[in-house]
Amino acid sequence: MSPARVPLAQSFRAARERRGPLLTEPRTTALRWVNGAPDGVPDVTVDAFADVLVMSLYRDFAPSEEQALLDAAVEAWAPRSLYLKRRPREARVLANTSREALAPEVPARGAPVEALEALENGVRFLIRPAQGLSVGLYLDMRETRAWLMGQVKGLTVLNLFSYTCAFGVVATAGGARRALNIDTSRRVLDWGEENARLNGQPVDRYDYVAGDVFDWLGRLAKKGQAFDVVISDPPSFSTTRTTRFSAARDYPQLAEAAARLVTPGGRLVACCNLSTLTGRRFEAMVAEGVARAGRQGRPVHSLGPSPVDFPASPEAPPGLKVNVLQLR
Structure with a gap:
């Protein structure tokens, strides 16, 4: 394990732990584990739908940076699947980038998941993590x-x-x-x-x-x-x-x-x-x-x-x- 990855994994663990009240609520299995800069990870969000995670990047990360983020997420949380979404802020970048490059259909880590059910206050929603930039909720x-x-x-x-x-x-x-x-x-x-x-x-x-x-x-x-x-x-x-x-x-x-x-x-x-x-x-x-x-x-x-x-x-x-x- 490289020393550079340890603080990132620790930041991810700490961010999830701060969601304590929601993590113990059985009627809700869909929540955000990382919300960018306030959680110490600027330009990165991670949404959890049961044991499937969706990581979104809001700037153009270098390939090595992306890999470090993905590896740290797996180290911190060991999810069943982790999908990656690239969301550049500039509309011209979005318009000139293929859908597969922005939202790969295959998970960045873990097994493919076509669809799963997530709970929010006891209500069920169908999530499709490979569907595109928006996964259903x-x-x-x-x-x-x-x-x-x-x-x-x-x-x-x-x-x-x-x-x-x-x-x-x-x-x-x-x-x-x-x-x-x-x-x-x-x-x-x-x-x-x-x-x-x-x-x-x-x-x-x-x-x-x-x-x-x-x-x-x-x-x-x-x-x-x-x-x-x-x-x-x-x-x-x-x-x-x-x-x-x-x-x-x-x-x-x-x-x-x-x-x-x-x-x-x-x-x-x-x-x-x-x-x-x-x-x-x-x-x-x-x-x-x-x-x-x-x-x-x-x-x-x-x-x-x-x-x-x-x-x-x-x-x-x-x-x-x-x-x-x-x-x-």
């Missing part, structure tokens, strides 16, 4: 999903940019009367249906809608439909055949369209994970959109990632911002 939303589950009994929920429909599954588990999921990708919606069935929930194809979110917001408004809870969790940047969305520029437009579909007294759950957007600026953008819709919004809750497995520091503040507004 965004762990920083765990606190928001837990909050939602206790708020929606008997209510209707609209889940925008639903990805694998985690919010919809959790809402149904919490007793929601209906959860409508909208995403541009039919593939991830099918994955969402799998998640629902995994939890013994009925699946109605009409509640898994593939299409442009802005287009569907307009259609639903024209039909006069409204929902008790509308969840808006867009990617920071996205492009469809008809729209281009940037959270830093277009969130007021999204908040306006979403607010039009909230029932009087209902809630808008506005989410953003763009780290360069400050919490104060995000609040102002959401308020601007709500006002444009002719609605009045009262902030009732502010959420974010769990400080247990998503520790922050002044140099690395939390990226996720979740604002809950009650609308009149």
Whole structure:
């Protein structure tokens, strides 16, 4: 063992140990073991799904550095499998790099795992660690999903940019009367249906809608439909055949369209994970959109990632911002 690897493995062990309260929670097997600089390992995160780990690199590491990180992770934790994701921050680098180079389908260490089940607060989710850069569940939303589950009994929920429909599954588990999921990708919606069935929930194809979110917001408004809870969790940047969305520029437009579909007294759950957007600026953008819709919004809750497995520091503040507004 080279001396250079010992401190890294120790950092990994210490980071996991700091997750103590979550490690002993049998109803949750999906959590973040390393969260970059606050855990002493800048530009590196490690997400654990039971005994399968996903390591993400947020800068261009040299091959020798990558190998040292992987070896240290195996030394510290001895996982069944360890998958590697390379996530350069610059869009041009992402655009010019093959998917296989960014997210190899074979594990960097251990045996291949096509799919596995992970638990979050007793709810089951299907994880596909070799699928791409995103493996099925965004762990920083765990606190928001837990909050939602206790708020929606008997209510209707609209889940925008639903990805694998985690919010919809959790809402149904919490007793929601209906959860409508909208995403541009039919593939991830099918994955969402799998998640629902995994939890013994009925699946109605009409509640898994593939299409442009802005287009569907307009259609639903024209039909006069409204929902008790509308969840808006867009990617920071996205492009469809008809729209281009940037959270830093277009969130007021999204908040306006979403607010039009909230029932009087209902809630808008506005989410953003763009780290360069400050919490104060995000609040102002959401308020601007709500006002444009002719609605009045009262902030009732502010959420974010769990400080247990998503520790922050002044140099690395939390990226996720979740604002809950009650609308009149």
